[in-house]
Amino acid sequence: MDTTLRDGEQTSGVSFLPSEKLQIAKLLLEELKVDRIEVASARVSEGELEGVQKITQWAGQKGHLHQVEVLGFVDSPVSVDWIEEAGAKVLNLLTKGSLNHLVHQLKKTPEQHFSEIEECINYAQKKGIEVNVYLEDWSNGMRNSQEYTLNLIDFLDHQPVKRIMLPDTLGLLSPEEVKDYFQLIVSRFPNAHFDFHAHNDYDLSVANVMEAILHGAAGIHTTVNGLGERAGNAPLESIVAVVKDFTHFEIGVRENKIFRVSKLVEQFSGQHIPANKPVVGENVFTQTAGIHADGDNKKNLYFNDLMPERFGRQRKYALGKTSGKANILKNLEELGISLEKDELTKVTQRIIELGDKKERVTTEDLPYIISDVLQNNSISKHISIEGYHMTHSKGLKPTVQLRMNIHGKFYDESATGDGQYDSFMKALKKIYKSLGRELPRLVDYHVSIPPGGKTDAFVETVVTWDYGKIFKTKGLDPDQTVAAMMATEKMLNIIENMNYQPNKEESTYYGNEYRAVAG
Numbered sequence: 001m002d003t004t005l006r007d008g009e010q011t012s013g014v015s016f017l018p019s020e021k022l023q024i025a026k027l028l029l030e031e032l033k034v035d036r037i038e039v040a041s042a043r044v045s046e047g048e049l050e051g052v053q054k055i056t057q058w059a060g061q062k063g064h065l066h067q068v069e070v071l072g073f074v075d076s077p078v079s080v081d082w083i084e085e086a087g088a089k090v091l092n093l094l095t096k097g098s099l100n101h102l103v104h105q106l107k108k109t110p111e112q113h114f115s116e117i118e119e120c121i122n123y124a125q126k127k128g129i130e131v132n133v134y135l136e137d138w139s140n141g142m143r144n145s146q147e148y149t150l151n152l153i154d155f156l157d158h159q160p161v162k163r164i165m166l167p168d169t170l171g172l173l174s175p176e177e178v179k180d181y182f183q184l185i186v187s188r189f190p191n192a193h194f195d196f197h198a199h200n201d202y203d204l205s206v207a208n209v210m211e212a213i214l215h216g217a218a219g220i221h222t223t224v225n226g227l228g229e230r231a232g233n234a235p236l237e238s239i240v241a242v243v244k245d246f247t248h249f250e251i252g253v254r255e256n257k258i259f260r261v262s263k264l265v266e267q268f269s270g271q272h273i274p275a276n277k278p279v280v281g282e283n284v285f286t287q288t289a290g291i292h293a294d295g296d297n298k299k300n301l302y303f304n305d306l307m308p309e310r311f312g313r314q315r316k317y318a319l320g321k322t323s324g325k326a327n328i329l330k331n332l333e334e335l336g337i338s339l340e341k342d343e344l345t346k347v348t349q350r351i352i353e354l355g356d357k358k359e360r361v362t363t364e365d366l367p368y369i370i371s372d373v374l375q376n377n378s379i380s381k382h383i384s385i386e387g388y389h390m391t392h393s394k395g396l397k398p399t400v401q402l403r404m405n406i407h408g409k410f411y412d413e414s415a416t417g418d419g420q421y422d423s424f425m426k427a428l429k430k431i432y433k434s435l436g437r438e439l440p441r442l443v444d445y446h447v448s449i450p451p452g453g454k455t456d457a458f459v460e461t462v463v464t465w466d467y468g469k470i471f472k473t474k475g476l477d478p479d480q481t482v483a484a485m486m487a488t489e490k491m492l493n494i495i496e497n498m499n500y501q502p503n504k505e506e507s508t509y510y511g512n513e514y515r516a517v518a519g
């Protein structure tokens with residue numbers, strides 16, 4: 001069960017719009033093929049009600065209604081009525097799984113609590129709503145008030161409850177404890193269905209889910225990108241890989257759709273995926289040390305089961321001071337460029353020098369580096385920013401006046417936008433439009449400001465573009481907007497070189513689109 005839309009939204013600073021919730025729900029159920037989704041908590045807000053209504057209307061038409069769950073409280077009849085109004089058919093009822101919570105938060109006795117739970121279950125039943133029950137703080141309950149917690153499970157086992165959901169609410173369990181508690185509970189209640197809901201406070205959520213699965217959990221809860229309260233929940237992407245590779249269970253989730261959904265959730269949540277996050281992070285399929293690329297060339301020595309293609313991704317070889325010739329060769333291969341041995345040595349040396357200066361080198365920078373190092377003018381700079389005037393003032397929108405040099409001809413335009421770079425891009429678009437041409441789509445824009453608080457430090461802007469092929473360009477300047485404009489100028493030359501038709505004599509140097517720039 002994926003709870004990105006409920007617990008994931010409990011990440012500090014995250015709030016999804018109803019339309020975003022609907023888009024994510026559709027992808028989770030129809031593209032990824034997750035079995036169940038939890039989409040909201042009852043009573044939260046009008047917006048939340050609208051979000052759930054949108055999802056249930058769509059789910060009803062597609063036959064997914066019983067896969068859409070809503071968390072509700074022991075407050076009969078309020079949560080059940082809210083869920084009914086939202087058009088949902090499954091209530092995940094939040095009860096107290098530890099005596100500590102019951103006594104100090106609800107200030108009730110077990111008898112009172114059980115009787116109120118029963119009242120909610122009966123009311124939901126009358127309304128045709130199926131009930132699962134969460135035992136909040138279950139992990140603490142098993143540690144500190146086991147008799148109460150087991151009594152509650154026993155009580156629920158005799159109620160019309162479909163699933164009993166066991167949360168490690170504070171993410172405090174070790175894998176060993178998960179194993180012990182599941183063995184105990186499953187042997188005592190062999191006919192009950194138990195879900196496990198992990199949190200990641202000790203970075204153990206994946207290991208804990210694995211133990212739960214291996215020792216009798218019938219369902220597991222995840223969130224995309226591991227979003228969720230505090231340190232988050234068990235990340236869907238890692239859990240899918242772990243279940244497939246380390247257990248004998250089958251999982252219906254489609255691995256090759258994970259990256260797309262992860263990127264959409266990143267965009268809607270505004271929470272950047274850490275570059276080293278397994279499966280979905282930017283760098284996790286990138287080999288940096290040259291020795292790895294060398295090994296990949298020699299009988300795939302660094303092969304493991306976690307291949308990028310499984311997740312719709314690609315192996316990359318980083319360029320930097322530790323990358324060495326093997327990585328550079330892999331990148332040249334991707335670009336279809338071949339170099340003589342001594343040329344490769346010079347280019348390698350330059351990349352090491354750049355690395356020493358902390359500069360990041362992308363695959364798309366390589367032709368420029370080659371051109372510069374070998375002094376062969378192999379990259380033709382057809383396009384340059386000839387001049388600009390930018391305004392930034394309080395109370396007025398920024399404007400940019402721009403002069404471009406395109407194949408030796410000057411083009412002037414101005415535009416107003418939401419920021420200086422936005423204004424620049426709008427002016428540029430006008431120029432390209434007047435030439436009947438289109439610009440690539442800007443997919444991502446990443447600014448790194450070196451730590452240290454120096455206001456004159458170089459800012460690095462890396463822009464990712466989609467022009468049929470995805471590529472990145474980088475600009476470096478003390479001014480952030482200028483750095484982005486430099487990255488854009490590079491992009492313009494790259495696409496120009498892609499479009500430019502070489503004559504035969506010019507095309508001897510490079511093997512693919514960059515061949516066009518030779519000569």
Ligand SMILES: CC(C)C(=O)C(=O)O
Nearest residue numbers: 007134136137167169
């Ligand atoms: C609200 C509950 C179900 C929860 O997310 C937890 O206990 O971790």
